[in-house]
Amino acid sequence: MHAIIMAGGKGTRLKPYTTLIPKPLVPIGNERAILEIILMQLIKHKINRVTLCVNHLANLIMAYFGDGSRWGVKIDYSIEETPLSTIGPLTLIDNLEENFIVMNGDVLCDIDFSAFYNKHVDEKRDVTVAVAKRETKVDFGVITYNADNKITDFYEKPVSLINVSMGIYCINKKVILNLERGVKFGFDDLMYQGVRENLGFSVFPFDGFWLDIGRPEDYDFCNENYESLKYRLGLGT
Secondary structure (H helix, E strand, O other): OOEEEEEOOOHHHHOOOOOOOOOOHOOOOOOHHHHHHHHHHHHHHOOEEEEEOOOOOHHHHHHHHHHOOOOEEEEEEEEOOOOOOOHHHHHHOOOOOOOOEEEEEEEEEEHHHHHHHHHHHHHHOOOOEEEEEEEEEEEOEEEEEEEOOOOEEEEEEEEEEEEEEEEEEEEEEEHOOOOOOOOOOOOHHHHHHHHHOOOOOOEEOOOOOEEEEOOOHHHHHHHHHHHHHHHHHOOOO
């Protein structure tokens, strides 16, 4: 199996931790870099090739991970001259497998990557998106009213459950081959296209541990709870 990891962002939301080093190399628990944890999880699920899409401080990432021999996996690189968002970098990779995993380089979770990949292949999907439920809260009193401006209902700071993308996808290469090479194209663009053209896109519901380390408070949480989290992430001995 082939996995492609988006590791080219500047990590501006995670400053000051990312002032001097790229976000994928920020250490968790003073033990391993975020991207190293992801890499080790992928290897446990029989991923034998990983492509890192790099841009910001690419030289540091490439120097740290090299060709992957340290971990017993083949690592290659796709270098963006300009930021191409989430999906655009995939158009620069010439030797894509028929189906492959794509994920952000700052996601920690205990998803079964093998089951995720196999479901995508077995169902012959074009794109499969891992989704998790999250609570979203409105910090206001919400009022509904009818055509006569009469109030019909009221909700004080309601909380709703919504399905959100986890930043982990399985994609069939025909989707990428239909895109223009080297042009900025985001995950949102791909979703709009899939809905508009009624393409074979589906979801993989997930209810385990998932955290997008995009904010300082998320990073602090991981550090404070690393000893317990590493076992949940399959890294404990």
